[in-house]
Structures are given as structure tokens and as C-alpha cells.
Amino acid sequence: EAGVTQSPTHLIKTRGQQATLRCSPISGHTSVYWYQQALGLGLQFLLWYDEGEERNRGNFPPRFSGRQFPNYSSELNVNALELEDSALYLCASSLEPSRGLFFGEGSRLTVL
Amino acid sequence: AQSVTQLDSHVSVSEGTPVLLRCNYSSSYSPSLFWYVQHPNKGLQLLLKYTSAATLVKGINGFEAEFKKSETSFHLTKPSAHMSDAAEYFCVVSPHGSGGYNKLIFGAGTRLAVHP
Numbered sequence: 536e537a538g539v540t541q542s543p544t545h546l547i548k549t550r551g552q553q554a555t556l557r558c559s560p561i562s563g564h565t566s567v568y569w570y571q572q573a574l575g576l577g578l579q580f581l582l583w584y585d586e587g588e589e590r591n592r593g594n595f596p597p598r599f600s601g602r603q604f605p606n607y608s609s610e611l612n613v614n615a616l617e618l619e620d621s622a623l624y625l626c627a628s629s630l631e632p633s634r635g636l637f638f639g640e641g642s643r644l645t646v647l
Numbered sequence: 648a649q650s651v652t653q654l655d656s657h658v659s660v661s662e663g664t665p666v667l668l669r670c671n672y673s674s675s676y677s678p679s680l681f682w683y684v685q686h687p688n689k690g691l692q693l694l695l696k697y698t699s700a701a702t703l704v705k706g707i708n709g710f711e712a713e714f715k716k717s718e719t720s721f722h723l724t725k726p727s728a729h730m731s732d733a734a735e736y737f738c739v740v741s742p743h744g745s746g747g748y749n750k751l752i753f754g755a756g757t758r759l760a761v762h763p
Binding site: 539568 | 689690691
């Protein structure tokens with residue numbers, strides 16, 4: 536069974552541009568979570584999607600947005616990129632958080 | 648409020664010696680607790696989870712953790728470290744009874760170094 540897959544693996548952008556990151560959850564998982572792992576800041580919760588709806592978001596500005604598609608895959612968009620957006624963005628999926636989240640390998644975004 | 652504290656940011660052991668990574672949590676409700684491992688430039692892998700069944704939880708790669716409610720601790724142990732165990736480890740709490748509001752709370756991480 537395929538795990539959580541993320542694309543692209545690496546992405547390089549310049550300040551002010553937009554970045555789009557994609558995530559496919561484990562088959563059957565309806566919830567998708569996005570986390571940012573920036574150097575020195577640990578894992579920060581970004582967004583939670585379930586059944587196509589945004590259920591919760593972390594303490595990030597509105598230029599961080601996303602959506603979940605009918606097939607439960609998800610997209611994270613970051614507009615007006617800033618240098619501090621450089622980080623590893625991790626996607627995770629679950630059926631029920633009490634069972635644990637299953638993470639992808641991440642997308643590393645570098646903003647120059 | 649829920650929180651999780653990993654008591655050591657770095658732990659260094661010799662190969663073949665025991666590993667202890669410490670985690671304390673604070674939760675108003677009966678929590679689920681997890682340990683994840685992250686190897687360099689990789690995603691997080693679930694090591695083990697506690698969900699109010701047995702207090703001693705066995706995970707993958709020889710790791711185990713014991714839930715101690717009286718001490719609000721969930722320390723991760725392994726009897727004998729292997730070089731491949733060198734990674735960052737995250738203790739995570741998932742609060743229950745929060746009306747469907749689901750957000751895992753991650754500890755800051757403990758970097759484990761294993762020396763020959």
C-alpha cells in the first residue's frame with residue numbers, strides 16, 4: 536500500500552513568488568494535515584482538511600492557504616513568498632488522529 | 648491546556664548501550680501519546696502509540712515507551728542502541744474530549760547521536 540506522497544521534493548522560488556505543494560494521502564484516509572518544519576522552530580501546525588473542508592488552521596497568515604480535492608488529495612499554496620518561508624513542508628494523513636498521523640517525505644521549499 | 652516537553656534537546660550514547668529519551672506531557676483529558684522518528688531530510692515515521700490500553704507500549708525497531716499517569720511521563724527506551732537509530736525523535740500528544748478539535752501537539756524534539 537502506498538504511503539503519503541508529496542511533490543515536488545524540492546522547490547526553489549524567489550521572494551514574492553507563489554509556491555504550490557501537493558499531497559496524496561494514504562488510500563482511505565480522509566484527513567490531511569500540513570505542517571511547516573523550519574530550522575530552529577520545530578514542527579508548526581499549518582492546516583487540517585477533512586472531507587474537503589478546512590477544519591482548522593494554525594497561527595499562519597492568510598497567504599498560506601490550501602484545499603482538499605474530492606479524491607482527498609490536497610494542495611498547499613503559499614503566496615507572496617518571504618525568506619522565512621524556507622522550510623520543509625510535511626503532509627500527513629489519518630483516519631482518526633488518535634491512531635496517529637502518517638507523514639510523507641516532505642517538500643523542501645527554498646526562498647531566495 | 649495541553650503541552651508536551653521533551654526534557655533533552657540532545658542525547659548521545661554509544662552503540663550497544665541503552666537509550667532513554669524523556670517526555671512529559673500536560674493534558675486536561677485522557678490523551679493519546681506518540682513517538683515519531685525523523686531521519687535527516689526525511690518525513691516522520693511513527694514509532695509507537697499509546698491509546699489507553701496497555702501502559703507499556705512496544706514499537707518498531709526495538710523501541711518501547713511506558714505511560715505513567717502519576718508522573719505525566721511517556722519516556723522512550725531501547726535496550727541497545729544501533730548506529731541507525733541516530734535521528735531526531737518527537738514526542739506528540741493528541742488531546743481527547745476536545746469536541747472534535749484535532750491538533751497534534753509536538754515536542755521540540757530530541758536529537759539522538761550514536762557513537763561507535
